[in-house]
Amino acid sequence: MQNYAEPLFSKGRVLKRESLEALRDFPGGLAKLAFADWSNGVLYGFDISYEAKERENENGEVVIDAGAVWYEGQVILTAAETIPFRAYEQQITVCLRINPGVYTEDFYVRQLELRLKNGEPGNTELELGRFRLSEGARLRKDYRDLRDCRTAYNTLDITQIPYAGPGGVTVSPTLLRMFANIMMENMDASETDIQFALLCLNQPLVSRECLLRYICRRLGEPFREFSHSEIYERLVRIAGAGGRGMGQKRRTQGPAVF
Numbered sequence: 001m002q003n004y005a006e007p008l009f010s011k012g013r014v015l016k017r018e019s020l021e022a023l024r025d026f027p028g029g030l031a032k033l034a035f036a037d038w039s040n041g042v043l044y045g046f047d048i049s050y051e052a053k054e055r056e057n058e059n060g061e062v063v064i065d066a067g068a069v070w071y072e073g074q075v076i077l078t079a080a081e082t083i084p085f086r087a088y089e090q091q092i093t094v095c096l097r098i099n100p101g102v103y104t105e106d107f108y109v110r111q112l113e114l115r116l117k118n119g120e121p122g123n124t125e126l127e128l129g130r131f132r133l134s135e136g137a138r139l140r141k142d143y144r145d146l147r148d149c150r151t152a153y154n155t156l157d158i159t160q161i162p163y164a165g166p167g168g169v170t171v172s173p174t175l176l177r178m179f180a181n182i183m184m185e186n187m188d189a190s191e192t193d194i195q196f197a198l199l200c201l202n203q204p205l206v207s208r209e210c211l212l213r214y215i216c217r218r219l220g221e222p223f224r225e226f227s228h229s230e231i232y233e234r235l236v237r238i239a240g241a242g243g244r245g246m247g248q249k250r251r252t253q254g255p256a257v258f
Helices: 017-034 173-185 191-202 208-219 228-242
Strands: 041-045 048-051 060-064 067-071 074-078 081-085 091-098 112-117 125-132
Touching: 017 074, 041 125, 048 125, 067 091, 067 125, 074 112, 081 112, 173 191, 173 228, 191 208, 208 228
Parallel strands: none
Antiparallel strands: 041 067, 048 060, 060 081, 067 074, 091 112, 091 125
16 A cells, blocks of 8 residues: 655644655656656747847847756756857857766756857757847747748747657647648648647647658658658648748848848
8 A cells, every 4th residue: 555645844843854855756756757758858948039239349148048858867947048149140059058967965966058059969968949140130039930930040940949759859839839820721721730730739749750640641751750850841841822921932141130
């Protein structure tokens, strides 16, 4: 027989070691049950914005909101952070570096680093977004359509962010909700498209297998793995005429100021 014990911490009672251990173990145990078969990746948060400099020769600032990731069997929380920025006209990837954990006398500690870099994320890094910013421009996140998510200049690209999910990483829920809204507005969308769109709107994330099976079935391709870029390109292709402005030529050159 088992007992479920919840510490009460009542006034006048002696603080017991067992009560503190129960308080410590509950959230970690619950997370390990909930995310047991999930891949490493982003769970929540990490909204990225840019604050322009107020005076000439001053650095602008990239602001990264607080967030949570699932990484090697742990939910890891990060606080919001502001990073000075002057790397205009360069392709920048926002990354979270997670260093190996070490034990102290009182804690298990992982050093975390939010950083801006040129190039792709490393083995111990998770991408949080990418952009190429012109001096004097704002960092856009008000996407007009799916293609706009990869506008070359002054737009936060969320198409490569690895979100944690069951059975493998999945793509940004924001991207899938955008796709779903496009399909729901398309009166010629098939029943398969509508059902998948409703799934995207109803759930905070869609599993990788569900996403891959929908794409392959919808395009008549054999079931196989796709990279994040290939998933994004196929979602744009499926949206097709269902998205307003989808026929517009993709912006590939800059600088452009919005």
